[in-house]
Amino acid sequence: MPDIVYVYFDDTPSAASSVKDNLELTNRLIIDVKREEPWKDIISYLVDNQTDYNGIILDWRLDSEPDSDADFSTEALAQQCRRLVSQNLNTKKFTKDFPMILCSSQPDFASLHEKDTTSTDLFDVICTKNELEDKGSFLIALVEAYTKLNLEDRNACDILGLTSSKAALISQELIRKLDSIKNQNPHEIISFLQKEVLDKKGALINEDILSARLGVNKNSEGWSNLLEKISDAKYIGLLSCIDRWWGTLIDEWWEVNFEADNLKYLAASERILFLEAKYTELVGKLNKLELCEGSMNEEFWTVCYGSGAALSELDGFAIDQHLHYSWQEREYVCLNTAKNEDNIDKWKALISYENDRLEQYFEEE
Amino acid sequence: MDSKNTISFSVDAGIINRLGLELVGRSETAVSELIKNSYDADATNVEVSFENTNTIGGTIIIDDNGEGMNLESLKNGFMRLSSTDKIHNPISKKFSRKKAGKKGIGRFSTQRLGQRLIIITKQAKMTEALKLIIEWNDYTIDCNLESVSNKFEYVLPIKNKGTRLIIENLREAWGAVEIRRVYRYVSDLLQPNYISDRTGNLNIAKTDAENFFSVCFKQTNAGKSEIIAEPTKMVFDKAIATIEGYVDSHKDGYCSVFSKKFDLDDIIPISANDNENSLSKFIELKDIHFKAYYFIYNRKDYYDFDSNFTQLEYKGIQKMASESSGIRLYRNGFRVLPYGEKGNDWLNIDGNLSKKRYESGLNIPFNNNNLFGFVEIIDQSNGEFIFDETANREGLIENLAFKELNTFLFKVLRAAMFRIASAEELLKAKRKREERLKKQKNAGFQYIKNKIKEVQKKIENSDPDREEHITLLLDSLPQDLDNREKEIKKEAEAKIEELGMLRVLAGTGLVIGEFVHEIEQFDTIFQSKIKYLKKNIKSDLSSQKIKELEKSFKSYQSYTGYFRTSMSQNVKRNIVPINMKKAINDFLKQIENNSRSSSLEIKKEYLKKNLITCPMHPSEWLSILFNLYTNSKKAIHRNSTHRGKILIKVNQKNNKIILQFQDNGDGIPEDMKNRIFAPFFTTANPINQGGKEADNTSGTGLGLYIVKNIVNSYNGSIVLDDPDKNYNTNFVITLPI
Numbered sequence A: 001m002p003d004i005v006y007v008y009f010d011d012t013p014s015a016a017s018s019v020k021d022n023l024e025l026t027n028r029l030i031i032d033v034k035r036e037e038p039w040k041d042i043i044s045y046l047v048d049n050q051t052d053y054n055g056i057i058l059d060w061r062l063d064s065e066p067d068s069d070a071d072f073s074t075e076a077l078a079q080q081c082r083r084l085v086s087q088n089l090n091t092k093k094f095t096k097d098f099p100m101i102l103c104s105s106q107p108d109f110a111s112l113h114e115k116d117t118t119s120t121d122l123f124d125v126i127c128t129k130n131e132l133e134d135k136g137s138f139l140i141a142l143v144e145a146y147t148k149l150n151l152e153d154r155n156a157c158d159i160l161g162l163t164s165s166k167a168a169l170i171s172q173e174l175i176r177k178l179d180s181i182k183n184q185n186p187h188e189i190i191s192f193l194q195k196e197v198l199d200k201k202g203a204l205i206n207e208d209i210l211s212a213r214l215g216v217n218k219n220s221e222g223w224s225n226l227l228e229k230i231s232d233a234k235y236i237g238l239l240s241c242i243d244r245w246w247g248t249l250i251d252e253w254w255e256v257n258f259e260a261d262n263l264k265y266l267a268a269s270e271r272i273l274f275l276e277a278k279y280t281e282l283v284g285k286l287n288k289l290e291l292c293e294g295s296m297n298e299e300f301w302t303v304c305y306g307s308g309a310a311l312s313e314l315d316g317f318a319i320d321q322h323l324h325y326s327w328q329e330r331e332y333v334c335l336n337t338a339k340n341e342d343n344i345d346k347w348k349a350l351i352s353y354e355n356d357r358l359e360q361y362f363e364e365e
Numbered sequence B: 001m002d003s004k005n006t007i008s009f010s011v012d013a014g015i016i017n018r019l020g021l022e023l024v025g026r027s028e029t030a031v032s033e034l035i036k037n038s039y040d041a042d043a044t045n046v047e048v049s050f051e052n053t054n055t056i057g058g059t060i061i062i063d064d065n066g067e068g069m070n071l072e073s074l075k076n077g078f079m080r081l082s083s084t085d086k087i088h089n090p091i092s093k094k095f096s097r098k099k100a101g102k103k104g105i106g107r108f109s110t111q112r113l114g115q116r117l118i119i120i121t122k123q124a125k126m127t128e129a130l131k132l133i134i135e136w137n138d139y140t141i142d143c144n145l146e147s148v149s150n151k152f153e154y155v156l157p158i159k160n161k162g163t164r165l166i167i168e169n170l171r172e173a174w175g176a177v178e179i180r181r182v183y184r185y186v187s188d189l190l191q192p193n194y195i196s197d198r199t200g201n202l203n204i205a206k207t208d209a210e211n212f213f214s215v216c217f218k219q220t221n222a223g224k225s226e227i228i229a230e231p232t233k234m235v236f237d238k239a240i241a242t243i244e245g246y247v248d249s250h251k252d253g254y255c256s257v258f259s260k261k262f263d264l265d266d267i268i269p270i271s272a273n274d275n276e277n278s279l280s281k282f283i284e285l286k287d288i289h290f291k292a293y294y295f296i297y298n299r300k301d302y303y304d305f306d307s308n309f310t311q312l313e314y315k316g317i318q319k320m321a322s323e324s325s326g327i328r329l330y331r332n333g334f335r336v337l338p339y340g341e342k343g344n345d346w347l348n349i350d351g352n353l354s355k356k357r358y359e360s361g362l363n364i365p366f367n368n369n370n371l372f373g374f375v376e377i378i379d380q381s382n383g384e385f386i387f388d389e390t391a392n393r394e395g396l397i398e399n400l401a402f403k404e405l406n407t408f409l410f411k412v413l414r415a416a417m418f419r420i421a422s423a424e425e426l427l428k429a430k431r432k433r434e435e436r437l438k439k440q441k442n443a444g445f446q447y448i449k450n451k452i453k454e455v456q457k458k459i460e461n462s463d464p465d466r467e468e469h470i471t472l473l474l475d476s477l478p479q480d481l482d483n484r485e486k487e488i489k490k491e492a493e494a495k496i497e498e499l500g501m502l503r504v505l506a507g508t509g510l511v512i513g514e515f516v517h518e519i520e521q522f523d524t525i526f527q528s529k530i531k532y533l534k535k536n537i538k539s540d541l542s543s544q545k546i547k548e549l550e551k552s553f554k555s556y557q558s559y560t561g562y563f564r565t566s567m568s569q570n571v572k573r574n575i576v577p578i579n580m581k582k583a584i585n586d587f588l589k590q591i592e593n594n595s596r597s598s599s600l601e602i603k604k605e606y607l608k609k610n611l612i613t614c615p616m617h618p619s620e621w622l623s624i625l626f627n628l629y630t631n632s633k634k635a636i637h638r639n640s641t642h643r644g645k646i647l648i649k650v651n652q653k654n655n656k657i658i659l660q661f662q663d664n665g666d667g668i669p670e671d672m673k674n675r676i677f678a679p680f681f682t683t684a685n686p687i688n689q690g691g692k693e694a695d696n697t698s699g700t701g702l703g704l705y706i707v708k709n710i711v712n713s714y715n716g717s718i719v720l721d722d723p724d725k726n727y728n729t730n731f732v733i734t735l736p737i
Helices: A013-024 A039-048 A074-086 A109-114 A129-133 A136-151 A156-160 A172-181 A186-198 A207-214 A223-229 A247-257 A268-278 A335-340 A352-360 B015-022 B027-040 B071-078 B106-113 B176-189 B197-201 B231-238 B311-324 B349-360 B400-441 B444-460 B466-536 B540-571 B580-590 B592-597 B618-638 B703-713
Strands: A004-009 A029-034 A055-059 A100-104 A125-128 B045-051 B059-064 B114-122 B129-135 B152-155 B162-170 B214-221 B224-229 B241-247 B253-259 B264-270 B288-294 B326-331 B371-377 B576-579 B601-606 B612-616 B645-653 B656-663 B717-720 B729-736
Touching: A004 A013, A004 A136, A013 A029, A013 A055, A013 A129, A013 A136, A013 B466, A029 A136, A039 A074, A055 A074, A055 A136, A074 A100, A100 A129, A109 A125, A125 A129, A125 A136, A129 B466, A136 A186, A156 A172, A172 A186, A335 A352, A335 B601, B015 B106, B027 B045, B027 B059, B027 B106, B027 B176, B071 B114, B071 B129, B106 B114, B106 B162, B176 B214, B176 B224, B231 B311, B241 B264, B241 B400, B253 B400, B264 B400, B288 B400, B349 B400, B371 B400, B444 B466, B466 B540, B540 B580, B540 B592, B540 B618, B576 B580, B576 B618, B580 B592, B580 B601, B580 B618, B580 B645, B612 B618, B612 B729, B618 B645, B618 B656, B618 B703, B618 B729, B703 B717, B703 B729
Parallel strands: A004 A029, A004 A055, A055 A100, A100 A125, B045 B214, B326 B371, B601 B645
Antiparallel strands: B045 B059, B059 B162, B114 B129, B114 B162, B129 B152, B214 B224, B241 B253, B241 B288, B253 B264, B288 B371, B576 B612, B645 B656, B656 B729, B717 B729
16 A cells, blocks of 8 residues: 655656656555646645655756756755755744655766765765666655654664664664764754665675675575574664664674684685584575685675675775774775776775785786 | 763773872771771671781781671672762661771772782672682783772682681781781770670570670781780770679679779678678579779879870770760670660669768769679579569569679679778878878978078078079079979868868767767666566566567667767867776776677786876777777677687886787788778678668778777877787787876
8 A cells, every 4th residue: 555655856757757657666655746846836835735745856957958947956955945844943844854866867867966965965865767766665764764753752772773782782883973963853864874874884784795704605595594594683773675784793693603713714614614504404505605816815704895706804905985983894895806997986996005015916027 | 981972081000009008098097997897897796817917928817797798799889999888878787887987998908908808708698708809919000990800709608797808918017016006096996895705605696686896806926826905905904993793603692803003802702681790692693793894084193004005095995984884784695684774773883882982981983984894694504594584675573583683783892892992092091101201302391491591501601603593592482382382282182081081970970979869868768667567577478578678778778878978078078098997997888788698708907007098088999999899799700610709908018008909700811901991991791772781880991990090199009919829810009108
């Protein structure tokens, strides 16, 4: 029973209908497509009909159509909306905060937009229309997150979906930080959660990194079975449609269940031996991750940020990142990726001291 | 006849000498007049033999297959001075030829040439031939003309009809030079005889209905015979290029293009279909032979003029072209009309092929007017006919074989056209280089400046001969400046020509840019709809189809992605240093779907950490890589036995970036190595006129030319080098940092 409504302003009906069709396949979303209207009219519509929708989707090209009435930039509109949410009680127009999505037909839209950092903070999702079509579950999770934050008092543990005992095992700085912003607008919290917690390796890790740390290939027959065994470590906080696991909770699980060294110091083959010993039903169903070209160490702890190959930190080349918080970990690339500069748009550059090390690998004449 | 009071004129026999030796000035005129007589007699073949003529006293035999003479026509024609025959009958009976021979000179020509004449002549309806012997020395002065009698008799015939003149005891010697000079006198009558040896040898009945006229000159010395001059040898030898095409009995097509002037000797396979990746046989078409001689008019510098080929003959060919150029068709020895008739363009040469020529910017003419060609079909082996003539005998029925023939010939001509154009460009470039080298000695303005400096010095030093030098300088200055102006004009013209070619391409580029921009929105919509269907379709078969659709679409996107990137980069005018790794990585990503569907294995090796070029235009790298890639793909498909492999290696040495682009395709033959960079040179399968090819530049022969241009403009170079093991071709591009 569709219960979540996104109102979608787009001036190309054909493109909008494609997005609508695809998203409504989730059977929970309703996409209410509207043509663009003059500035003031959109704001007043949004204010007047707050109860009719849960989120907003905006087409970035609203102001570039020659016959459009829109005489503003989409960013300015979003800016205004956010402002109207956060203003003090007297002038506040919106009674609740809501997700805002920015999309476009242009193929390389996201990377073009990245350069404009002010507006990236206004939107929860910035992507192409094709990409948006695949984000149905995320759009739903967004609304659920906003709803929760709009209605209830919340603290860090509520947001992160952790019991107090589990919360003691994860980064305390993260807990403190979340508690310090818990009373801000839902958008601030969700934005922070997305950018600094879910999207950054560290406190939380994704499935690829999990697979590297367990030494087991995701394609193994027994993978989903194995995941169930560590379900306690899975992230179930806001936006948990994104699959993540708590790094420290995995370590804890290993320590509790296996008479072995720290997971990090074991080679992949050793890890599998332990797993198969304990979970006999997984024997033969766990495929080991292989070393990629140029690597020598099987103590996989991360994946190459460019190619996705399992990588140990000894073999990896650290990339140049600004890590804002202590719970965030540095990313690495493997030798081949560093040498060939594959996907360099993603990782940009190695950290300076790694350049000399890389130079050695070019010595062949 | 005198009677009582009347007097009539009488004629002294010496008049023969007056009208012969004294009137007919040159011996060449004499022989050519006799040949004209054969022409007027509706002969199609004349054989002129010069036997033992290196010294005086030899023999000339003129043998034709004309209508011949009987006793009546001999009496009233040949033997009657000032005969009125040519007045009463100015047009020949059979072929309606306008009579070429001048009034009544013929007989005296024979007297001019030799002392004795034997005429053997026969008309078709006669059972025996008539033989007449004339001793010109009998016609001495001081006797009556009508008193000299000449013996005649009937003899066994040696042919059905025609006339043989045997002129013995020649008054002069005849060498090859003199014989050729005679040939030239009659050349404006000559039409090419296209029937090749092949059909000639087949003893297929030839009708004499074909109105051609060919003359063959032979010289015999001490028993050995040699052909000195015949139509094809004389005229077509001088063609700029000879094009031949064959479809053999296995239905495989080939063509060969030969040009001595342009240093061209290529064999190109011709495929029945338009698939650029494989050759296919024809379905019905076989045993076809095609030959065409290609001439360019108004470009005298492409011909070598000498005693064997004069400017007069050159002009004659152009005149001949207006009547007998084009591609004729012969089937089992018979000419099939209307193919190749004046105004008939059955192969669409003046239409479609010319359009293609213009669009591709080729600088050579290529119309029916430039071609003397014939197609020979022999299709009556085994009693089965592949072709069929229409009921009214005006052409062939357009069955599959005929359509294939059309396709084959169009492709042969098209391939030949491109090769010739390419070779001509090479020759032009070579000549330009040579000229430039020559001119460098007297390099334009510097040369003039030097002269002025010299004179100034003399003035300064108050040299005694300074006045003289000033005069010399002033005298030569106008001419020197004029020369330089001409040079500059020529250089400008060459640049304009090149600009013209590039402008055509630029126009195409703009159109593509517009198009790509317009279709951008459809990319998104298609992707979206495919995604939706994938999620919704449950049935296995439909699901399968959607997956195939998605795969095709992704492949299609690799092209639109390439164009989009290329176009967006083109808009930025500035040049930036290029990170080779990124450029190649991005390029490989673009063609990923494309290469995967062709199961190509692409390897890359970056041998240095920093591979950054001098400032360049980003889109030009995309062009270079794309061109090399498409060439490699084609080469790989032609060598379809192995899995296709491409290797891209980049290194940096001595302040240069070195890029190697290797593939394991069919390699480049030695003799083509320095031609592949010339414009219009292509080894791609020629496409038929209806074929869809408006899309990419493949097959225009400009890819490598453009790549070379780009690389050279940055002071870099592109050459072929030895490939690594397991690869067959290696393009090496070097660029400064």
